[in-house]
Amino acid sequence: MSDIHSRVTQRALTARMPVLSGERIYTNYSSFLWTCTAFAAATWAYIIGSSLPYVGNTKAGVAAFFAGIVVGMVPVALSSGMPSMRYGVDTIDAAKSSFGSRGIVVPLIGLLATMVGWTCVVVALTAQGAGNAVRSIGNEHSSPSGLIVVVGVAAVFASWLVVSRGPWLFERISNYVAPGHLVVAGVMVAVLLVKFGASDLWNANVPADQALTADRAKAFMLAFEFGFAGAFTWWPAMGGLTRLVRKQNHVVGPSVVGCGILGAAVLSAIAAVAAVKAGTYDPTVWMVTLGGNVLGTAMIAFLLVANIPTMVIMIYLAGVAIQQIRPLARVPWPALMAALLVLPLIAGFNSGWVLANVMKWLTYNGLLFAGITGITLVDYFVLRRQELDARHLFVNGRTGRYWFWGGVNVIAVAVSGLSIAFFLWMFDPISLDAKGAFRVIGVSIPTIALSALVYYVAMRLIAIPLGKGGYDRYARQESAAAERQLTTAEVPVSL
């Protein structure tokens, strides 16, 4: 009996079925915190950190990045995390209430591109990192290409082994990997302090002519946006994880602290200083340069192995979401995971190309979630007052509450498109060209605010009066008002 129960639970955790309260694996604050930390704390955190000194002042860059990611994680955790947590459903299922039963193809494409794309990048970083480490230790001119491929393929295979077992295993692994990251960070701080002293580290900056801009206000907002835009990347991931969280009070704090502070801001701050002192952005190089062959190799080994939980979580989330595509829902979970890992496997063979090309594309991909964050935030908290009809999230027909127009909420889709256009009009993330207002408010906050406002107004003026989207609260208000009017009209007659 218990075996049957565990199989049912396992199926719920690896499919789109609502996960009930008793089945959820994150039962306390720390367990979700460690998964968030392990998820965020991959090699990318070090690489993002190494770019912060180039705003012109390392301390200001680190502080602005911290502010950006903390401010950004709150709306992301609320808009993506809360509805999924309350109803135990995946992000994409929850987003049907705002995008429609078929309109969710927009966030679904974004989610799959983000999760699989970033997995490719992490595989490439792991493979190249191993090659760089061997080159640094052996003082060789080039990285051994055979080793790079072997490490990339091994990382993909290890990820498949873990993710095939469902989310249980990565929850356990995260409880060790996340504290391990903090230990490595502490060791790095100690190494830096011993080698350079606190005063030298405090004033570690790149030469002024290497700064991205001489305009301090713009430089500050660039670092702020590195953080805020980084928070958007968590939108497709957050709901898939919070459906496994038992208590609402354990959603926002662990998300901000784990994904934003411990997994990103702290590691990025250390990386920023270390990159300036070692003269390279690559953590697999500066760890050896600063820590020596033995300590540096040990830290790199941990860092590369710790990339695996990140890949596992991303592929798990992609695996749950991709089951929206009907034929793929019939594929057994291990085979589905293997299919999703095909592109990362190819990335393992072409890691140099992936790092040169995929990351640029992912910079633009993240923009999609600025508008989606604003839309889902206002839809769930303002228009629906946190009430969804879970049954209708699984209804795919015109009788469903979330059918809108042919299954698509054209308002949400249009606002998503407009938000991308607005973002790119204000700021080009590749060339860093920006409109004047960017110096004051950046680009992410106005994009979220504008998306939320336009969506709210359009829904109140168009969709809700037409009875689209199952916004019962407003229908009830109208009928209550009509009833009151009727009663008022009847009173004089009765008197």
Add this chain to the structure above:
Amino acid sequence: MNAIDSQIRTAAPLAVADRPGRAHAVQVDDPRIDAMNAELCERLDALDSEEYRSSDSYRVGDRVLVSSLFWLGLGILVWVLTLVLWT
């Protein structure tokens, strides 16, 4: 293995019924899909139950608002202080 296909197939006709999602209203030939429908319906019923509605998973967390405001406030404070001190 996965129940999505059954969820989607059953959900569409069920939406016409008084209680969308009810297994007894579904007409499918595959017993495996029928079992999965029943499982989905049980879960949806459980989400509607008093027990779930009074659980910490459903009830609005008393610390959600405070926690959100705290982190937003901290981020904005660091933002303003850094701007004032550096620019």
